[in-house]
Amino acid sequence: MLALTTRKINNKKSTNMKKFIYFISIISLGAASCGKLDNYPMPNAALSGRVVDAGSKNTVQTETGGGGTRVKLEEISWSDNPTPFYFYSMQDGTFNNTKLFVSTNKISVEGAFVPLVQYDNSGNITVDKRQTVDLRKGAQNIVFEVEPFLNVEWVSDPVINTDSTITVQARVSRGTANPDFQNDVSDINLYINSVPYVGNNNFDNRYALTVSYNGSDGNALLGQTITLTTTGKLPGKRSWWLRVGARTTYGLKQYNYTDIKKVTLP
Amino acid sequence: MKIIKYLTILFLACAINACTKLEVAPTNIIQDNDVFTSTGGIQIYFARMYSELPIEDFRYSPARGLNMFWIISPFPAVTGEALSRDQRGAMTESVLYWGDAYGLIREVNYFLQTLPKYVSNFDAGDVQSWIGEAHFIRAFTYFSLAKRYGGVPIVTNVLEYPTKELSSLDVPRSSEEKTYDFIASDLDTAIAKLSETNQQGRANKYAAAAFKSRAMLYAGSIAKYNQVSLFDDSHNRLCGIPSDKAVTYFKAAYDAAVMVEGHYSLYKKAWAAGDKEAQYQNYVKMFFDNESPENIFVKQYLYPQSVHGYDAYNVPRQCMGPNGYSSEVSPTLNFVEMFDGLPKNPDGTIQNLDATGKYKLFDNTMDIFSNAEPRLRATVILPGDMFKGQSIEIRRGIYTGSSAGGISPLIPAGATIQYPTTNLVQSANGSQQAYTLPDNTTINPAGASGTFFADETCSQTGFSIRKYLDESLPQSQVKENNEDQTWIEIRYAEVLLNRAEAAFELYTAGQSGADYLGDAFTDINQVRERAGADLLTAPTDLNDIKIIQKERRKELGFENKIWWDLKRWRILDKEQNNALYRVMMPFMVAENKKYFFDVRKDEKNRYYSFDPKWYYEQIPTDEINKSPSLKQNPGY
Helix, strand or coil: CHHHHHHHHHHHHHHHHHHHHHHHHHHHHHHHHHCCCCCCCCCCEEEEEEEEECCCCCECCCCCCCCCCEEEEEECCCCCCCCCEEEECCCCCEEEEEEECCEEEEEEEECCECCCEEECCCCCEEEECCEEEEECEEEEEEEEEECECEEEEEEEEEEECCCCCEEEEEEEEECCCCHHHCCCEEEEEEEEECCCCCECCECCCCCCEEEECCCCHHHHHCCCEEEEECCCCCCCCEEEEEEEEEEECCCCCCEEECCCEEEEEC | CHHHHHHHHHHHHHHHHHHHCCCCCCCCCCCHHHHCCCHHHHHHHHHHHHHHCCCCCCCCECCCECCCCCCCCCCHHHHCCEEECCECCCCCCCCCCCHHHHHHHHHHHHHHHHHHHHHHHCCHHHHHHHHHHHHHHHHHHHHHHHHHHCCCCCCCCCCCCCCCCHHHHCCCCCCHHHHHHHHHHHHHHHHHHCCCCCCCCCCCHHHHHHHHHHHHHHHHHHHHHCCCCEECCCCCEEECCCHHHHHHHHHHHHHHHHHHECCECCCCCCCCCCCHHHHHHHHHHHCCCCCCCCEEEEECCECCCECECHHHHHCCHHHCCCCCCCCCCEECHHHHCCCCCCCECCCCCECCECCCCCECCECCCCHHHCCCCHHHHHHEECCCCEECCEECCCCCEEECCCCCCCCCCCCCCCCCCCCCCCCEECCCCCCCCCEECCCCCEECCCECCECCCCCCCCCCCCCEECCCCCCCCCHHHCCCCCECCCEEEEEHHHHHHHHHHHHHHHHHCCCCCCCHHHHHHHHHHHHHHHHCCCCCCCHHHCCCHHHHHHHHHHHCCCCCCHHHHHHHCCCHHHHCCCECCEEEEEEEECCCCCEEEEEEECCCCCCECCCHHHHCCCCCHHHHHHCCCCCCCCCC
């Protein structure tokens, strides 16, 4: 009885083994067909740089993601009319991409500043400040000097009030003398968040102060020291990150910002 | 040798024979000969095209696109007309309409190219009308593209592949202006050729004219209000229309609207002057009368072949059908406040407090609406109003504190905090614990249709949607894919509003040629009279485009048109700039069973922010990969 059982098991084992061998051989066929390496080299060019205010040479502050500054690459190595490739800048106005292919590109940036490429009413290009850059192996660094629509700057450090709010003073002024880009100021906001990523894309609605203006009402505040206070009682024993943002009605209505200040509530 | 020769010849001969008869038309594919030889065939061809027509009806939502039965995340909750538990902020369309449009355009082009070969089968008048109808369908489709993307590729013939080169399929975008001009010329052809009458659900001459007034009004608004510009390398302005063209388009819109006059009229079958109840009933019935003189172009449904679930998703909670759902659309107080006949503060907001800042008290929830514009009752179910033979009970909670000396607001004005728990009894969901009032009667803290503080399957705002709900549908039949009321895509009230807006724009642009201001005044008053609203007393009252915009938002609310209007006026980014919509919550006072209303910002803190780049939608990236000459819209 015992022997019989063993034999049965052995039989089973041998068929299983055969199946296993077939299986292995099929797998190895598959492995052989996959063995070939990609015929392109890995993207090994890198591009870094910053967008600076042509006047002050400070980087132009922005937000991360869709509402912020982005870098536009038009690869002209093989086509005169390429589909552009974009990547976004960091919120401090610098950018870095280490996985680009070796190529020749027209590079520009888009954001809350006077466009680098401008058209007249008939579609003729009147201004073209794109930079043609040969992206070669290794890192390249480029700087774009732009005129932001608005300069937003701190006047003094944030002050913690006794009612657990924070008051800041800021100033908003025109960043360009070109009248075509001096649209009405529509919003001046104090953003606050519990993480260092703060801006119109990322803020705490409970405490931020958002003020919008109709028509040209907001323009009266240009050049003035503006005092802004957060709304609601801020929870203490933690850090908050703040910045002031302002925008005009031009184009996609993107924001200009101050840099970010950290405030720790006791 | 000879044998081999003969065999070869024989073999070759066989081969020749075998090849002669291979061109048999496949019997499982319908051929032109089957379709273009009978009126029935043509009708089937049109039925298919109409079924694909991009009508944003009961089966459309921006989250899921066209012809989709599952309409949660409803369109009105994107515009601010309403709030919904399944739509928690502003959005742009996430299903992008592009490929289906060009499929339908191809069908139209194929029809226009093929029909001339078969004209001998038909009456010449019919053929002309069908050509006009096909142009209407093409214009309708192009307009659906233009209002989303601006300028789009214009394709007027059937693109051939693989007989033609692949590159010939890569058609670049035309300018936005040329796209609208093409729509206008297709509609002019449609107006010239279409017959005066047609089957229900199909366009006639006046449907084409009415639609032209809509399309041209959009074009004029883009020319006047748009700030975004995009050029391609061939100097075509893909986004934006030169502002000096605004007058041309407004004039075209006005002329087209005038063409419809006398052929359609406002529905007033059950209307009576000075009788608010009759005016209310009339407005409700308008959406269910298939013989309505107001219906210019409709999309019909028929159970069980073609159905939707409008009632299942939208009835108030207490009318919920056997399979669940309900209350997807809760109109905002912002929407309700636009209407006449409500007690209002000087700033236009509803007056829920007395002069001393305490809540006004009412015997029942309908008292504050006793004088409301009939159109409001027909559009929105107000708390305590009758629907399906029952009073729709909407109550946020019971106030158990003292009412002596008046009740002060529960939370500070403008606050976004939750209601306090002291002096308030509330319900988390529909299984409620009855509360015993001081007079020993018991009552549930919240109404049968809400509002519960946790479960959101109830009214979110103090109101529920009324428009288009079928009052005769038994509760057992309130199910998804079970409703078949007709969708009215174009009705005469819209034509009047198009006409008024175009006329007013022409007037403000200093155009002479007609008494444009007087015309706008008459149009608006016709709409208002039927609605039971307050009339304008003189043309000079019409001193702001906002009056016409507001009338449009009231009349066409919840008909899936408002989002496009707010977009073409380019005011949506201003309106939805980190915005919270307002709600009005009825509370019962335990002590005396009276009611007060608390007006507040949305309790669930659904902030709305419309991104200005959404004025032009993103062209699907896979379409750009297929057709590299398509230039993407700004910001994407």
